[in-house]
Amino acid sequence: xxxxxxxxxxxxxxxxTAPPADNLVLEARNLDFFYGKKQTLFGVDLPVEKNKxxxxxxxxxxxxxxxxRTLNRIYELYPGQQATGRIILDGQDVLADKAGxxxxxxRDGDAVEVTPNKMDLATLRARVGMxxxxxxxxxxxxxxxxxxxxRLYKRIRGAEMDEIVERALRRAAxxxxxxxxxxxxxxxxxxxxxxxxxxxxxxxxxxxxxLLDEPASALDPISTAKLEDTLxxxxxxxxxxxxxxxxxxxxxxxQHTGFMFLGRMIEFGPTEEFFSAPKLKxxxxxxxxxxx
Amino acid sequence: MHNPAxxxxxxxxxxxxxxxxxxxxxxxxxxxxxxxxxxxxxGWPAFAKFGLGFLTSSTWNPVSDIxxxxxxxxxxxxxxxxxxxxxxxxxxxxxxxxxxxxxxRIARPIAVAIELLAGIPSIVYGMWGLFVxxxxxxxxxxxxxxxxxxxxxxxxxxTQGIPNGANIFTASIILAIMILPYMAAVFRELLLTVPAQxxxxxxxIGCTSFEVTARxxxxxxxxxxxxxxxxxxxRALGETMAVTFIIGNAHGFPKSxxxxxSTIASTIANxxxxxxxxxxxxxxxxxxxxxxxxxxxxxxxxxxxxxxxxR
Numbered sequence: 001x002x003x004x005x006x007x008x009x010x011x012x013x014x015x016x017t018a019p020p021a022d023n024l025v026l027e028a029r030n031l032d033f034f035y036g037k038k039q040t041l042f043g044v045d046l047p048v049e050k051n052k053x054x055x056x057x058x059x060x061x062x063x064x065x066x067x068x069r070t071l072n073r074i075y076e077l078y079p080g081q082q083a084t085g086r087i088i089l090d091g092q093d094v095l096a097d098k099a100g101x102x103x104x105x106x107r108d109g110d111a112v113e114v115t116p117n118k119m120d121l122a123t124l125r126a127r128v129g130m131x132x133x134x135x136x137x138x139x140x141x142x143x144x145x146x147x148x149x150x151r152l153y154k155r156i157r158g159a160e161m162d163e164i165v166e167r168a169l170r171r172a173a174x175x176x177x178x179x180x181x182x183x184x185x186x187x188x189x190x191x192x193x194x195x196x197x198x199x200x201x202x203x204x205x206x207x208x209x210x211l212l213d214e215p216a217s218a219l220d221p222i223s224t225a226k227l228e229d230t231l232x233x234x235x236x237x238x239x240x241x242x243x244x245x246x247x248x249x250x251x252x253x254x255q256h257t258g259f260m261f262l263g264r265m266i267e268f269g270p271t272e273e274f275f276s277a278p279k280l281k282x283x284x285x286x287x288x289x290x291x292x
Numbered sequence: 293m294h295n296p297a298x299x300x301x302x303x304x305x306x307x308x309x310x311x312x313x314x315x316x317x318x319x320x321x322x323x324x325x326x327x328x329x330x331x332x333x334x335g336w337p338a339f340a341k342f343g344l345g346f347l348t349s350s351t352w353n354p355v356s357d358i359x360x361x362x363x364x365x366x367x368x369x370x371x372x373x374x375x376x377x378x379x380x381x382x383x384x385x386x387x388x389x390x391x392x393x394x395x396x397r398i399a400r401p402i403a404v405a406i407e408l409l410a411g412i413p414s415i416v417y418g419m420w421g422l423f424v425x426x427x428x429x430x431x432x433x434x435x436x437x438x439x440x441x442x443x444x445x446x447x448x449x450x451t452q453g454i455p456n457g458a459n460i461f462t463a464s465i466i467l468a469i470m471i472l473p474y475m476a477a478v479f480r481e482l483l484l485t486v487p488a489q490x491x492x493x494x495x496x497i498g499c500t501s502f503e504v505t506a507r508x509x510x511x512x513x514x515x516x517x518x519x520x521x522x523x524x525x526x527r528a529l530g531e532t533m534a535v536t537f538i539i540g541n542a543h544g545f546p547k548s549x550x551x552x553x554s555t556i557a558s559t560i561a562n563x564x565x566x567x568x569x570x571x572x573x574x575x576x577x578x579x580x581x582x583x584x585x586x587x588x589x590x591x592x593x594x595x596x597x598x599x600x601x602x603r
Contacts (some may be wrong), residue, residue: 074492079395126498136493139511149497198493205497259417 012261015279017269018047019256025050025239026071026089026128030074031085031262032107033066035073040066042084044265047239048209053240054270055233057247058286063263064243068211071182071241073121086114089127090208091219094119106170126153129207133214135194137186142178145186145197146204153205164204172200173230191224192223203238210234212242214277227254247287251275259283312395328584337571346578352543354563359575365546365582367553370546371535372528375467379524382468383475383595388505391483403480410473418537421466426457426538427466436551450571453550456540462548463539467531471524478523482516483509517597522594529587532557556583 018024026048033041041063048054056064066075073094075081084103087094095104096117104112126149138145146165150156156164165182169175174196178189186197195215202210212231216224231240231253244250250257251271257280258268267274267283278284285291333579338346338359349360386406390399413494434455440447441448453459486509494504510517540552554562 056375072496074496077492077495121495122498122500124498125496130493130496132489132493132496134487134579136487136490138490138508139514140507152498152503201497 012264012266013239013280013282014265015267015269015283016045016047016265017273017279018045019049019052019240019270023049025090026241027086027088028067028071029086029088030108031070031083031087032066033063033070034082034084035066036080040263041070043084044260044263044264047256047268048239049256050239051239052255053235053242053253054256054258055250056241056243056258056260057250058244058260058266060245060290062260064260065213067260068130068213068241068243068261071211072125074125074130076121089124092119094124094128096166099215113240115278119142122152126140126205128192128211129202129205130216131195131198131213134218135191135198137189137194139187142186142187142189142197143173143182146201149201149205166169166202168196168204170232171203171230172196173226174200185212190223192219192226195219195223195227199227199230204215208236209239209241212240214243214245217245224249236253237270247275259286261286299334313358328581331577331581332582335574335581338578340570341571346575347376347582350543350545352559354568354572357569357571359571361556361559361575361579362519362583363543364554364559364579365586367460367539367546368529368555368557370553371464371467371539371555372525374461374464374549375471375528376521376525377470378465379472379475380521382472383479383520383524385509386472387479387483388509392501392505392509392601400404403477406473406477406480410477414470414531414534415537417470418468421462421534421538422458425466426462427460428457430457450548450567451550452548453552455550456537458540458552459550460546460553463535463553463555465517466534466538467528470531470534471527474527475520475524478520479517481511482513482520485516498580518598523589525590526587529590530557530583532561536561555582556586 003132024047026046028046031044031046032039033044042065042267044067046054046056046067056067058064069075070083071087072081075083082103083095084100084107086093086104093100093114094117096114097119098116101112101114101116104114138148140148143165146168147161150161150164166175166179169178174193177193178197186194189197195218199210199212199215216227219227228249231242232259235255236241242250242253254271257269257271257274259266259274259282261282267278267280269279274283276289278287342349342359346361347365348360348362350362351358351360352363353359390403394402418463433456434451434453437447437451438455441451491504491509494508499508535555536558539554539558541554541558542552543554545557546553560576560579562577563572567576
């Protein structure tokens with residue numbers, strides 16, 4: 001197979017079927033990403049519809065996780081990683097700080113119209129929450145795992161906080177399993193419970209978008225099913241972007257699916273059409289298991 | 293199916309291997325027991341003659357052959373804990389800076405430098421302390437303080453002493469400088485064990501660097517932190533040469549932070565060569581046994597705390 005050999009001369013055929021522009025809560029446009037000198041995203045577009053689940057699929061190393069990590073700028077913890085392009089969250093460009101605009105102008109010329117915007121990273125990350133591949137409970141009690149994040153933004157204590165914690169745990173379908181041991185360490189839960197605790201922690205601070213980076217890859221099938229139920233319940237209330245290796249999971253959960261390949265967004269569209277009648281041959285090959 | 297090649301392997305090698313491991317472990321225990329027993333036998337005359345007074349009396353007089361070790365015991369404990377109190381926050385600061393803030397280009401050389409600092413022989417620190425630090429301290433801290441404090445105040449009580457810079461406080465500072473590289477290096481290693489994703493999750497809900505460090509990274513390694521403290525304390529308790537240089541070597545009960553004093557290790561180092569009477573040698577060996585038990589007790593306490601915090 002000469003997929004890689006032909007890469008140099010190939011221009012990538014793309015097909016993006018975006019949801020109505022009015023419904024978008026988050027949108028990446030023409031996004032490049034650099035890991036040091038190495039470019040790993042090439043002109044990626046990603047429209048994210050409000051209160052729906054958007055799935056990102058593609059072979060390992062295609063840039064799904066990288067794309068996710070640009071959306072809340074968590075990549076900035078590591079010097080040398082850079083994103084150039086537009087990421088618009090509720091009309092605000094989250095990349096439009098001084099350096100971001102300079103990079104954009106260097107790439108696209110002076111004609112680019114961007115409203116400068118000094119985005120506070122902590123606030124951005126509260127608005128765009130993230131759940132990781134491996135469960136990441138904090139070294140504190142189950143209750144505090146959730147209350148900790150809330151306390152960063154609101155002065156809440158006592159009964160009001162109890163209510164928020166309970167509501168978050170219920171939304172993550174974890175309440176019944178932990179309601180009698182809220183004071184115990186979050187590290188003592190099973191892997192699946194820990195992951196739902198992380199979802200609950202993300203939900204508790206009312207993010208506009210919740211990013212999930214292969215949240216089920218470290219879980220057994222039963223825990224995976226529970227996590228998927230949880231996500232299904234959230235449709236209509238929370239916007240979710242989920243990276244997954246599991247095509248069935250994408251088909252089961254998402255309203256929109258994007259297929260990425262070698263750092264490009266190849267095809268994006270409504271999930272049903274995406275799987276039943278993909279527009280591009282490469283997508284068809286991937287979803288039918290011919291490569292990947 | 294039975295595989296003759298497996299059944300035919302001689303278990304002799306396995307037996308020898310197991311036996312070697314067992315003897316290594318046994319030897320260690322035997323040496324430990326031997327040290328304790330010989331210390332107990334050697335120090336017995338002192339314990340027999342002075343009884344509990346050996347631990348509670350502060351009269352240490354080789355001329356009239358009367359030995360009470362309260363001075364060195366208190367000196368050991370005070371200098372150790374004081375140096376720990378000085379070094380721990382600094383060690384945490386260094387380690388957090390290296391793991392959280394410093395770019396990799398700078399962090400690596402600094403980390404190596406810290407490990408090299410940990411290898412400097414203690415006698416070098418002692419000399420530097422006596423010839424450079426103590427005079428500086430006497431001139432720039434002790435004398436100004438002595439001139440400015442209100443007589444009779446708490447500060448006055450704490451800082452009384454001969455203004456020569458050789459005292460409990462400067463010894464503690466030198467000790468702190470000595471244990472700092474160790475503690476910082478181990479603490480850094482500990483912080484590196486915090487999974488990147490857990491830290492990212494902290495930033496991911498909008499924490500600042502301080503919140504991630506104080507509320508997530510440090511609690512994540514809290515059992516290890518106790519280990520770092522014990523490592524520093526263990527070194528401080530037994531440190532001999534540097535302290536002997538700078539603590540002033542007075543046997544009595546230290547009356548203030550700026551008073552000369554002694555530690556168990558410094559007393560033994562100073563007097564063992566000149567111990568004239570049998571009782572003097574016995575008292576010094578008994579001191580060694582006391583130090584052994586203090587260190588042992590501190591470590592046991594650490595284990596206990598560790599077990600409790602793991603629950």
